[in-house]
Amino acid sequence: MTDDNVHVLLAAKRREHVLDALARDGAVRISQLVDDLGVTPVTLRRDLAQMEREGVLVRVHGGAVPSKAAAAAASVPKEPEVRTIAVLVPSLNYYWPGVVRGMEAEARARGLKVLLRGASYELQDERPVLERLVASEDIAGLIVAPNTDTPHAKDVARWLDESGIPTVLVERDAVSAGGAPVESVTTDHALGAMLAARHLASLGHRRVGLVLSRNSPTSRKIASGWHQAVTDLKLGPARHVETVLPDRSSPDFTAEVNTALDAMMDAGITGLLVHSDPEAMAVVDLALNRGISVPEDLSIIAYDDEVAQLFTPALTAVSPPRASVGRTAVDLLLHRMGNPDRPVHRVQLSPQLNVRDSTAAPRA
Template sequence: MSTEPGQESGGKSLFSLQRRERLMEELRAHGAITVRDIAAKLGVSELTIRRDVNILADEGLVSRVHGGATLPSPLDRSTAGRATSHSYSIGMVVPSLDYYWPQVISGARGEAEVQNLRIVVRGSAYDAADNRRQVQALLDTQNIDGLIVAPDMGGEHGKELLRWLNALPIPVILAERRAPSEIPAHKLEWVATDHAFGAGMAVRHLWQEGHRMIGCLTDSTSPTSPHVVRGWKQAMNALKIPLDKSIHEDSAKLDNGDRAKHFDRVLELCRASGTTAMLVHSDTQAVAFVQHCVDRGVDVPGSMAIVGYDDEVAYLAEPAISAVRPPKSYVGKVAVQLMAARLAEGRMRPVHRIDLNPELIVRESSVGAPRVVLEDAL
């Protein structure tokens, strides 16, 4: 993380505020400044001055011009009607911008408007090294006061990333992530869906529909899957369904040809074990599994009941798939609420770690059909 002289532990540089005051003094005295001249006068880089000008322009205090800035002009329409400056800037790094996370971002942005906060979003990947690069880019260029991040926590790189986040001089809120107990991340706060609870809801729903052998199909590369598996196992134990005779298969990293063979194997295991229902994470995987069942003449839900997880595309299947729906927008909303409270109260506020319950959306794939032994269907 790049720093400037006089940077305080809270992440707000006092020198940067003084520098912007000098910029405003120069503007009031001369009506305009150039980036090159003011950088030389203050002994900082031109990039630093450009960032200052952008921040002041975003606050409606200056008008940007080529190579510098002027005092605001009524002819500058970019500042017309601009609201008062935001109290803080929050960086947000998520692993995807096209699945699951857009709703989280939307919830965060909506709450940020209420809290008068600025949200700066960067997309990343399910990769600890890229997560760190994106966070570092925010720290270097955006003058952020806090960070909301959904890091990859797998392996040693993931653990090192958590240690680094915990050591940052600004508050960090994890979204849909929890630091493992072996990492002493005493400063990290988080808001996450209780996915184990959601999986348990799905299992109990299938039990109430008459199913007595309920399998689980997950993707081990997903950070959510371990929690889904844990919830499935806990519910199965509570219902006294023998785990040693139950199906739990991993569908990670399968292309179309391998996936078809894999699903055929799953159906064969279901036939042999008398399994008539499956919990499938994610619901994109559930859609593919339903389509495979249809192609193989296995009636859904008559011969195989299915509940997906995430509820991003489950409703598009034929039949529409029941799915556990995490409160995605509320994850973003509550993360911003936590951040606003942390910035307002500082170190006196206790560390908060919040679980949100998902809901089960019941559709055609898991209800309303007579139970048929899969062996007969095949």
């Protein structure tokens, strides 16, 4: 290395030291710099003069202070790094928008950007969607509601496990490919069904029924809680009727609802829990068409409470805490991102029952 290169290198180090001292102390003194750097006062005065010409500092007697421009620049806070989390849910209409709004509100409050994608309940393998999400941006964490009822469910769990990206499942209970629990936030849908059964029992209903919209993780949990409640309350099984309706788009939907109503009336059912709101509204409409009065002849509780209060009669409904589920998912993910070694958290939130006009005591 030539002498000129050595001088340049030493000058750069002196400059860095001076800038650090200015930022830390707000001023530098030549006497202190002599002690710190082991160079002559003449060398330091030459360094400070050059930095003054560059507008970095202003020389004062015995040392220097930051220039106004440098002080102003130092006072401007740096833009915080914005981390991106990716969210994949099975639908962007009905139920999930409330969850997503909770996520977005919490993410904004915590300085996160949300990259949202919707899939569908019919999607058999979410891995291609997840791969595109991860490839599109630098993703710091994932919130996913995977389809747990497909042949590829274990493959998706393995992909999430091997991705190395902090992940929280929402409204899904699952384990990793290795069998370990996965961070998750869910609604206690079984409790929601129990609340509905207890409400009907408290009104005096002894013969009750359950109508489910499809065979899904949510409907299975509702059925589990309902069965436990009707047993504990001695409302079944002989006094209990259960049916699963096809998709509302099916040409058989109306016929299936009427068949279910026939079975309910034949069994003397006076109270129903119906998942979800649109199915409950269809049951009410078709019951009224047949001269079955709601709630006088048949009390009906909807499960989801998305639009139940807007119907006539306003439907008594079990209301999952959708926004809180979304906010909690983001909070869990942030803690997982900050501390990957902390114990796995599996949070379960309770729904509530909102009593309205569609339930009453059965006719005497």
